[in-house]
Amino acid sequence: MTKVGGRTRKGVTIVEVAKRAGVSTATVSRVLNNSDKCSPETRRRVYDAIAKLNYVPNHSAQSLKRQATQVIALAIPDIGNPVYVGMAKAVQETASRRGYRLLLISTEGSLSEEIYAVRSLAQRVVDGLIICSLTVRQQYLRELERAEAPVVAIGRLLDEAKVDNVRVDSEAGAVLAVQHLIDQGCRKIAFVNGTLGTVPANSRLAGYRRALFDNGLGFDPELVVDSDFTMMGGYCAMGALLDAGKDVDAVFAANDAMALGVLRRLRESRVRVPEDVVVVGMDDIDEGRISTPTLTTVSLLAGERGRIAAELLLDRITGAFRGEWRRVTVTPRLIIRESSVRYMVDTQEG
Amino acid sequence: MTKVGGRTRKGVTIVEVAKRAGVSTATVSRVLNNSDKCSPETRRRVYDAIAKLNYVPNHSAQSLKRQATQVIALAIPDIGNPVYVGMAKAVQETASRRGYRLLLISTEGSLSEEIYAVRSLAQRVVDGLIICSLTVRQQYLRELERAEAPVVAIGRLLDEAKVDNVRVDSEAGAVLAVQHLIDQGCRKIAFVNGTLGTVPANSRLAGYRRALFDNGLGFDPELVVDSDFTMMGGYCAMGALLDAGKDVDAVFAANDAMALGVLRRLRESRVRVPEDVVVVGMDDIDEGRISTPTLTTVSLLAGERGRIAAELLLDRITGAFRGEWRRVTVTPRLIIRESSVRYMVDTQEG
C-alpha cells in the first residue's frame, strides 16, 4: 500500500525487518535499543534491512509497551500572551534538548480546562505536565496533588500544596518597582492593578503597599485602579485616573501590557513620560523595548521559570529525582529604561 | 499500585471495568465508542463501573489499534516570533475545536530540522503536519511530496509542488504598501529587505519593484538595503541609509520587526515620522499597534493562514477531503496607522 488520494499506508514493521535480516524481531529490537548485546555481524544485517526497507519504529506501539510517550504537555492560559510565549519557548527548548516533544494546551484560564488537562494525564498521552494558572482554588490543588503523572505548577500556590512548584516572588518584584519610583523622587504613586482575585494581582498590590509603608508613605486607596492585565485595560485605567483629576507623579502598572496602555493614554493627553509622570511595568515583554519611551519594568523571568519547570518535570519523569515535592522561587529583577529615568530621555536600552 | 515518591502507577484497564460490570471487554469498548448498539441496562452498568473505578482509556493503546493519534504537529521556525505565535494560536484553536491536540515543533529554520519533522511522520506520533518554512529547496519539496502522512505547507512553494499549500501573495502585499506610499506623495522610497534568498525577501522585493514600475518611477538599487527580518537589523539598515546621506521620503520595510527598528533609528536621529519620512511595515504584529507612531502595515493574515491550514489538514486526515493537492492563497490587507498618514498625527487606531 502506498499513499493514494489522502489514504495513508501501513508502515513497514519490525517483522518485515526481522524477516529481511534473517533474525527474530527480538533481535531487531535489541539492536535498536541496547545495541551492545548482539554480534557486530547481526547488527550490520539489521541496519542494512532497516535502511533498505525504510523502517521507522511505531511510536504508539513503543509508548504502549514502554509505558512512556516521550512527550510532555504545557498548559497555559493564553498562547498569544508574550509572557507565556517566552515560557513556552524555554520549555520547548529544554524538552527538545532532553529528547522530549512538547504538546501545547490552551486553557483559556478556565478552571474546568485546567482540571481537564490534569485529568487527561490518566490517558497517558503525555508523560508529564507543566501547568500555569492565574487563580488557585482548592479543587485545582486537589487535582494537582492526585494527578496520575508528574506535574509541575508554575505560579504561586498555597504554601501547604504538595506539588512541584516554580514561582516568582512577585510581591518582592512590586516592592522593587515601587522602591525605584520612590528613589526617583516620586511620592504620589498610582497603582494600576490587574484582574482582582488572581494571585498576581494580590501579591503585586501587597508589594505596592509594603513599599509605601517601608518608606513611610501613606496608602491612598484612590490611587489604586483595578483593571484586567490587558493593554486596553491599562489605557482605560489611566483614563480614569486622569478624569478623576488626581495629582500623580508616577504610575506602577501590575504588568507591561497595562503599562503600555498607560503610556498610550498619557501620550494622548500630552502628559510627558518620564518628565511629568514616571511609569513602571512588570513582566519584561519584548514590546517594552520598543515602546516610546522604552518601558522600565521588573522582569519576572518567564523563560527562566519555564526552563526550571521543564527540568524539574523531566527529572521527575526520568526518575533522576525521587524525593518529595520541591519549590523553586526565582527573584525578580528591575530593568531600568526610559520611562522612569528623568535625567536622560533618549537612546537608552535596558 | 499507587503513586509513591514519583513512581507512577498502572492505570485501571478495560478488563477490570468489564469484570466489574459483568460483561466482556468488547461490550465496554462498544459502550464507549458506538453506544447505540447495546442495551440501556448494559450501558448503565458499564458507566457505573467506569465511574467507580475511575477508568480512563489508554491513549497509546487506542492510537495503536486505531492507527490514529488525534494529534497534529505544527512546525515553525521560531516560537518567539509574533507572526508564528498568531499562526500557532489559530492552529491550536482550530485543532482543539475539532478534537485534536497540538504538538509544537521548533525547526529553528534549519532544513535538517524541517526534514526531520516531515520524516518523523512515519513514527505516527501525529496524524498530520503543518509546516512553515522560509526557504524552499528541492530536497524539502521532495520530502513533502513523499511524506508518510498528510502535510500542509504554509508559505510559497514552487508552482509545480504537489502538496497542500496555504500561501499569501506577499508580492501583492508589497505592491499595496508601496502604492500607498506613492499615494501619500512619496517619490524617494527606500526598501529595507529581509534575509536574502528567503522566499519572502524575494517576493517583497519583486513587489517593491513592480509598484515603482507601474507608477513610472525608477528603481534605484542604492535605496535598497538588505537586512535580516529582525528589529536590530532594521535599526542598522536605517542607520546605513542615513549615513549614506540618501535623500529619502519613505521607507518600506519587508516586515514589522524591521520597521520598528527603522522607527527607532529615525527617532534617535530626530527624523520625524510621518512628517519627514513615512514608514510602512508588513505582517501586522501587535507591537505595531503600540509603537510611536503606530505602524502602518500590510497584514499577511498569519492567523487566517494558520486556521485554513488546520482546516485543510484535518479535512485530509478525517477523509472529508480526498482529492488532489490544493492551494489556497489569501490576499493581504493594508492597515493604515500613524506612521504613514501626514495630515493627522495623533490618536488613530487601525
Next chain:
DNA sequence: TTGCCACGTGTGAACGTTTACATCAAGGGG
C-alpha cells in the same frame, strides 16, 4: 411449525513493540 432477521453480546485476533525466559553453541577450568 419453520425459517429468517435483528439485536445484543462474547470470543479472539489483531495493532507493533519490548523483554523475561529458554535455548544453544562455544570456551575454559577442573
Next chain:
DNA sequence: CCCCTTGATGTAAACGTTCACACGTGGCAA
C-alpha cells in the same frame, strides 16, 4: 572429558485497545 559460564539469539507473552465474526435469543412472517 565434563560441567559450568558466557554471550547471542529465538520464543512467546505481554502492553490496552478495537473490531470482525460467531453465537444465541426472541419476534415475526409464511
